[in-house]
Structures are given as structure tokens and as C-alpha cells.
Amino acid sequence: MSSHIYLRRVTNTAKAPLWLRYSDTRARDQDVFLPGGASVDFSVLCGQPGTPLSDRAASDGVIISIAGVERTIVCKGNQLVCDGGRVDGKFGEVVDLGVEDRRIVSIPVDPVAGPDLAACAWLPQQFAYFGLNRERQAFEKACVRGAWGGWRELGGPIGLTGRMAAVSWAAGRRALYALDQAGRVHEEDLSRGREQGWAALPHAGTRLLQLSAVSWAAGRYGLYAVGEDGKLHERWWAAGDWKGWNDLGAPAGVRLTGPVTAVDYVAGRYALYAAGSDGHVWERSAAARWGDWTKTPFQFKGATSLASGRYGPRKYVVGAVVGGEVLVREYAKGWKPERSLGHPPQSALAGPLAIAHADGALNILAAGVDGAVYLLRWAPGSSIGAWTSVEGA
Template structure:
């Protein structure tokens, strides 16, 4: 099964570029011609997410199907062989062909023709920042969200299959993040993101359609650095943020009405710097977790009343990002990617794990930082994190795998 796709072709050369899929009858599909300096995206011209790169194991298989790339008078053959993407400058099959320069991992390729006319590849990353979030709004349905060039990317999982990536238009001011997401009732959820004007923007999924972007003002006199959101019972949820003054702020939605921002303070011994995450582990019980400038994760939780700040420590390597999810009653995890490129987690199930657990990283690379966790049914949850190679990975039941990059 093909796991690598050409998402876009960018011609940075002065030559005309033609890309096509050839088989034994020399019939063509996904045919595209680019003038000098022109770019195309397959999802825009063919209403398909991307162009699969054919897997080739022999010369006969190559004759049956491969991609031909013409740059001026030069011909290249593009195909997958021995778990790598090959670009043969003779336009033929050769087991000694080196991998496509610049490309690593599986997923979606941005195929780029340099100014020297030589093709190379880049991973079409889901996001280009540290902002990654997720939300499950109904049993066995959830989605990942991230920002790329100021626009919101969505990749949904429905029951058993990943859907193709979607991108939303942005508010007039543009989005810079951070972002967060929350579902407050089955079939409804919202995405919150900071705009370039430092205000909070909301986009809601309302059972079968998306709302337009709505705007919420930030706390008076404070710019927020990080966001999280949590729902603790039907139609009640809150947005929290870390301010540039090191304090935690919260804004609560109760059935039909938003309350004003509340300054929730900070630990006595440090300022909060973020990131932060929030999680509900049983009805009417939820917690906020934020990184302090002392390098530790600090917790403040709500029952009948708010608790005092509690230090839950940190792994051996300093954390860069934070996420959380609950998968059973009174069972949840706080996790983050650390400076050493590994994922660490500390679990709570009626009591805290003694130490932070080292969950490692994919075999082929370290993690870059963006991470999110989501539970889509009782007892099932997964982590999603972007590698330093730009590929999105899933950690589920102790095993790392590549998320379809389309």
C-alpha cells in the first residue's frame, strides 16, 4: 500500500516542467505542465489530496507504472523502492538509484524543482509551528488541528479511516496561535486560536456545518501566550490562557452565556510561562497544568472549589510542549515533548505515577515538539507528534506509526 504522495509541485527553475504517470500503454493520468516559476497543488486541480508515488520492485513493475518528470530536456523517473523515494536521472529503473534529495520519512511530498533544474523533495508537514491540538466530538470520531502559514489545517479520523487534510480560511488579521479545541456536547465542538491582533478567534462545528470565525477579546491589559480548553459537564466549558505577566486566566461558558475573564494567579514560587493543558477526568472535576519558569509542571484543579497550586515535577529533560487526555473515569495523562526529542508522560489513576515515564520517539527520528493526545472511546487514546523530519507520528498502545500525510 502506497504511503507517500506528491502533494504539490513547485517549479523554481527557468525550464518548463511536465509531470505524468506512465504505464505500459503510455497512457497518462495526473498530467500537469508548469511554466517557469509556477506551482500546482493536486488537491486543487484534481480534487484528490495528492498523487500516489508508485511502488516499484523490478524493471517489469517499473514499466507497468511510474512517474515521469520532464524538466526542459531532462527526464527523471520517480518511484518508491526499498522503502525510499527514488529519483532516477536516466528515467529508468535502477536498484542503485539514491533517494530523493531532501525528503525523509513517509507522507506527503512537496516536489521542488530547484533553480538548477534538479528535483528535490520536502515533507509536506501538517503544521509549521509548535501548535497542535485535537478533539473528539462523538464516539470514534476525532480530528487533529494545526496552523500552517497562519491557516488552520484539519485531519479527521472517522471510525476506521483517516480523511484527507482540509484547510480553512483565516480571519482577516490572520492566525498565529496557539490553538486549542473542546467539545461540550456530542456532535459539537470549537477551535480557539490567537490572532495576530492578540485576540481570540473561535470556529465552531455545529453538528453538520462550520460557523464563521467569531472574536473574543483578551483579558484587559494582558496578552495571552498559550491557550487550553476543557469541558467538565454538558454545555459547560472554559478557555484558559497564560498571560505575559505569568498569571493564569480563565473564561467560562455556562449553557448559553460567557463570563468575564478571571485572573487565577500563579504559584507563589514562580511565574507561569506555558505551555499549558487542561483535562476533565470525571464529571465536575478538571485540572489546569502549566509549565512554570522553574521548569516544573504546576497543577490547579477544580472540584467544588479551586485547589491551591501543586508542583507535579518534570522529566529529566526540560519540557517544550504539553498535552493531556482522559480515557477512563479518574484516569488521565499529562505528557509533553522534551528538549531531548522524546515524549514523556505522567499518568493519574486514583493516584499519580511515581515518576514521569519515558515514551521515547520514533525509530527514525526525534520529535520536534508539537504534540497532542486524544481519547475517542473508553480505554482508547493515542498521542500525535511531529518529528524533526516533518512527518506526523502516532503513538498507540506503545507503537509508533506514520500518520497518512495527505
């Protein structure tokens, strides 16, 4: 009797979608986009759907990369196990992946891991969105006066997770920030119209899980990240130099889990929004000094990404993808009722979301469960337009 345990299906047991990359000892690679709750036959995952399932043995030395984190799957007796971390030739703590009938493997997914979108505008009629391709390398796609340009490959260090933030702090000045598997921030300055080369920022003292950025005045901006310690961490730029990481804490009795977003609403004032372990989104605002943490009325439960955008003095929106559609809360002299911006007719939305204000409207970018990127241009106070697919995305 064979000692092999054959894999028939991989199931994403989380609500959030993810990218899976399959590799084996025969140098076969395949990328698959797997929505929350969906499954894929292992024969499809390994890139040869016509091959009998019995030819795919876990003990061949299978590596499955989940949202950029590699896990080696091996047989240990009759139990299918993985090393729970990056491959280094040594196995760490054994993690049971939940084998059913020795033929189905279900892989638990970290709800804060996965690809993301970022966006920023650096001139009134110019904005861009950023993401990662299947090789986990960053890209930019810019829109100038309503016309999309081509792809711009930005590369990136090994191990980018997809959690990223983009910010512009002056006309024509912008930068992209992204987290790696160790939770460290990497920067690509795009201010001179060309890549300057990725640079790692100093470690925050904890592994960072979620990232956002905001500029509240010319030449001043900050990075805001939720750490593995359940707190919010800040690093800001002013007078041409970085200030060190600052611990902004968390609401009393609550661990921050992310996602997080930051938005300026008037010169010198901005607000941070982060999801907590209690299921609520919490706010902390800054002017001359930091205010206290306050609980918001948002009901964005299960959201894997928060995004925000300002469209006027003390007027802005905070949004998330929930149930396959974009939900937003608009602030204008107080919070207005939650409203839905819907989703493209051809696809529900997966979770990644970004907002940039340009051309007199909020440009809302969201990833579909079909892997495409969609755009909705919306000016709050006006009717909701139609979702369109970003050409080539």
C-alpha cells in the same frame, strides 16, 4: 567596497523547532522547517540554492517571518539589525541578531512561539486533530472508526501564531480556538458539521501566549491561557453563554510561562497544568471551587507543548515531548513513575503534541522534526504500540 552585508546562514538558536518564511523585494517566498539548533544556507532559504551567495544582500530589504512574526532585516553601518516586530514602514527598537564575521546571522526565537497541534473527540469513535499549514491557515483531519478522512481547510484570520486548543462539550459539538500575534483568541465553531466563520473573543487584558481548553460537564467548558503577565486566565461557557475573563493568578513567587494543558478526570472536576519560570510544572484543580497551586513531580524541562487525556474515572495522563520523544506521567490513585512512549523510528519528535481519547484508547499525535505528523494509539496498562505516520500529513 560594497556596503552590503551578505547573509550566508540562518541558525535556530532555540531548542524548539520553527517555521521560517523568507520574502524579499523581488517577491520571492520560501518556507523552511528548521529544527532546534539547525541551520539553513540563505541561498536555500531564498528558494534558489544554485544561485551564488553574493547575490543575496541584506540591504535588498529582506523579511523573515519567524513563527508568524515578521522581522525586517536591514544594514545599518556594519551591523545587521532588525525591527523586532511586524513590518509597518517604521522601525522600532533595533535588535542585534548576532552577526558573526558579517556573514552569519543567528536569530533568537521566543521559546513559546511556533506551530502547535490540537485534538478532540466528539463521539466515542470520532476524533480529529488540528494544525496550521504553511500559509498560517487552520486545517482539520478527522479519524472515524479508525479511518482517516481527507483534509478540511478551516482558514483563519491573518496572523495566527499556531497556539490552539480544541474542545467538545457535547456529542457532536466541538470548536477550535487559536491565538493571533496580538495574543487574542479567535473561535471557529464546528458543531454543525461546517465552518461558521472565525470570530474574535473579547481581549483578556493581557497578551495571551499559550492556550488550552477542557469540558468538565455537558454544555460546560473553559479556555485557559497563560498571559504575558505571567498569570493564568480563564474564560468559560455555560448555559449557552460566555462568562468574562477571570484571572486565576500564579503560584507564589513564580511567573507562569507555559505551555499549559487542561484535563477533566471525573464529572465536574478538572485540573490545569502549566510550566513556570522556576522550571517546574504547576497544578491547579477545580471542583466546587478552585484549589491552591501545587508543584507537580514532572520533569518536562524544555517542553514547548503539554498535552493531557482522560481514559477513565480519575485516570489520565499528562505528557510532553522532551529530547525528541514523548514522556508521560500517568495518574491513577496517585502519580505513577515517568515513562517514555518513544518516537517514530524514522524521526525524532519536534515538540507539538495533542491527545484525544477515542476508540477505547488515547490517540497521541505528535509532529516530527521531518515535518510529518505521527500517531500512537495507547491504552494505559497495556503495551506501547507502534508510531505510524498520519496519511497525507
